[in-house]
Amino acid sequence: MVKNKKQPAVIKDLESIRAMIRRHKRNDLIFAAVGMFVIASLTITLLVLFLDLILDGYPRFTLDFFTNYPSRKPEIAGILSAWVGSSLVLLVTFFVAVPLGIAAGVYLEEYAKKNWTSDIIEINVSNLAGVPSIIYGLLALGLFVYAFGLGQSILSAGLTLALLMLPIVIVSTREAIRAIPIHIREAAYAVGATKWQVVYDHVIQYSYGGILTGVIIGMARAIGETAPIITIGALTFIAFLPPTPVTVDPPFLNFEWLSSGFTVLPIQMFNWISRPQHAFHINAAATGAIIIILTALMNGAAIKLRYNIRKKIKW
Amino acid sequence: MVMHKNKHNETIKAEAKNLNFFYADGTQALKGVTLPIYENKITALIGPSGCGKSTFLRSFNRMHDLYPGNKYEGEIILYPDNTNILSKKVDPIEVRMRISMVFQKPNPFPKSIFENVAYGLRVRGESNKRVLDDKVEEALKGASLWNEVKDRLEDLAFNLSGGQQQRLCIARALATDPEIMLFDEPTSALDPIATMNIEELMSELKKKLSILIVTHNMQQAARISDYTAYMYLGELVEHDDTNKIFTNPSKKETEDYITGKFG
Ligand SMILES: Nc1ncnc2c1ncn2[C@@H]1O[C@H](COP(=O)(O)OP(=O)(O)OP(=O)(O)O)[C@@H](O)[C@H]1O
Numbered sequence A: 001m002v003k004n005k006k007q008p009a010v011i012k013d014l015e016s017i018r019a020m021i022r023r024h025k026r027n028d029l030i031f032a033a034v035g036m037f038v039i040a041s042l043t044i045t046l047l048v049l050f051l052d053l054i055l056d057g058y059p060r061f062t063l064d065f066f067t068n069y070p071s072r073k074p075e076i077a078g079i080l081s082a083w084v085g086s087s088l089v090l091l092v093t094f095f096v097a098v099p100l101g102i103a104a105g106v107y108l109e110e111y112a113k114k115n116w117t118s119d120i121i122e123i124n125v126s127n128l129a130g131v132p133s134i135i136y137g138l139l140a141l142g143l144f145v146y147a148f149g150l151g152q153s154i155l156s157a158g159l160t161l162a163l164l165m166l167p168i169v170i171v172s173t174r175e176a177i178r179a180i181p182i183h184i185r186e187a188a189y190a191v192g193a194t195k196w197q198v199v200y201d202h203v204i205q206y207s208y209g210g211i212l213t214g215v216i217i218g219m220a221r222a223i224g225e226t227a228p229i230i231t232i233g234a235l236t237f238i239a240f241l242p243p244t245p246v247t248v249d250p251p252f253l254n255f256e257w258l259s260s261g262f263t264v265l266p267i268q269m270f271n272w273i274s275r276p277q278h279a280f281h282i283n284a285a286a287t288g289a290i291i292i293i294l295t296a297l298m299n300g301a302a303i304k305l306r307y308n309i310r311k312k313i314k315w
Numbered sequence B: 001m002v003m004h005k006n007k008h009n010e011t012i013k014a015e016a017k018n019l020n021f022f023y024a025d026g027t028q029a030l031k032g033v034t035l036p037i038y039e040n041k042i043t044a045l046i047g048p049s050g051c052g053k054s055t056f057l058r059s060f061n062r063m064h065d066l067y068p069g070n071k072y073e074g075e076i077i078l079y080p081d082n083t084n085i086l087s088k089k090v091d092p093i094e095v096r097m098r099i100s101m102v103f104q105k106p107n108p109f110p111k112s113i114f115e116n117v118a119y120g121l122r123v124r125g126e127s128n129k130r131v132l133d134d135k136v137e138e139a140l141k142g143a144s145l146w147n148e149v150k151d152r153l154e155d156l157a158f159n160l161s162g163g164q165q166q167r168l169c170i171a172r173a174l175a176t177d178p179e180i181m182l183f184d185e186p187t188s189a190l191d192p193i194a195t196m197n198i199e200e201l202m203s204e205l206k207k208k209l210s211i212l213i214v215t216h217n218m219q220q221a222a223r224i225s226d227y228t229a230y231m232y233l234g235e236l237v238e239h240d241d242t243n244k245i246f247t248n249p250s251k252k253e254t255e256d257y258i259t260g261k262f263g
């Protein structure tokens, strides 16, 4: 009897606990639903835009489109000079931004004394990442094009995009370095390594995955940049290719292409959109789809890379 | 050359003299610690958490120099050359070349087993494959790990068990023929069998070098050490033969700590 009397109390208690759990779970459900809705609407918008581009540009996905120069006749116009230009500009960007960005990141993390100078640099670097790209264009116009006399060249454009990419590389380098646990660092110092040996044999080796991810994301951003390139005066209609960087004759490398005029994919696209004829809009759509595909491929590579390296180095 | 000996005619390998240590935030973690380390002996440091054992140990290879603002006062003299290893004129890297360290948590590099052991030699400029092979084998044997890994030297060190990783770290510290080895609670992350392996290893190692070990485990200190130092709140309370400390300590505080009345 005593037992029976106690039981209801226990059961009631349990009931209220269950009710509470149900209430809490309802919050989970609401949050998940809202999140799903937001993500779905974003993804769907993006997908619709992308599909629209593909459907519009579909007639121009031919080999000719990649091997033809732009032309007054939309049916035979192509993006040869634009994709070659984009590739060469990105080549310059890569070789400038990557070594400089990694060196700056390593210096800031490993060598710089923590004082007000490093604080100012710190704030500046984070700010740089948020500066609108047209500002970089203006800076580059004054600095590279006129002050350094580099002209409206591939070199100027590459350097401009390198400025844009630099903060991304610096920030990702620093983050990758910070992820290295302190006890690994101490282990290296404890056997008698100098600072440079620690940086070269350990810090860079263990952080290159993160750095590479930053580099790819930075490149993916640079490939679509239009404003700064227009500002420094990229040409919009180019029916020639820059001199080839690699030659059959010694010394095999040729740097004349650096000073050549050029155009890039987004500018070619912009140019075609601003034409009145509808046929050019098809070309623009095709170019847009190609830029999106390139960006997606690069970001995909970055994710895959990060995944692979995370699997190998776990602290 | 004057040899520094104690009453049992044992040679002093190193001696902390009136050592004070301040962390960057002003915390004084060591207060006038004076303690000899005898050659081919194991000296154990015991004391409650936060009393400064690690701080003291890490002074011996100038680990504190890695972080700005830390300050030493006093001396640690290394014999037979009478070098004050805390002197500003002595390069911390030179000190670390002579005194190696094994940490509490196994911390192998994310590299192969071979490269982990060879790293100290590479840092010293050794690149001859034959020499590296020999030294790595010798060190792994010294750390009684050779038989377990000889067929997979190229495997990632992370794939070893915790106890194996710790022995790998011992091999890494051993490969460079140190004069003194520092151990900071080297078995606290290990199971009893792995702990026993490492204790046996240390008794073997002391034939070649001098050992300073921090341990929380009183039985461990009693089992393996020749000398024991009891620290409390940054001060050295008592230092003597391990036997004496554990059977007949001269200070009340030491006795209380050892018998578990406190700490
Ligand atoms: N980086 C630091 N900055 C400031 N104070 C510190 C720092 N590291 C340790 N301390 C302080 O110095 C004192 C001694 O610390 P230490 O790590 O040497 O103790 P310990 O005896 O090794 O303790 P445990 O047995 O828990 O490892 C403690 O009071 C601790 O709070």
Ligand SMILES: [Mg+2]
Binding pocket: B053, B054, B055, B184
């Ligand atoms: Mg400690």
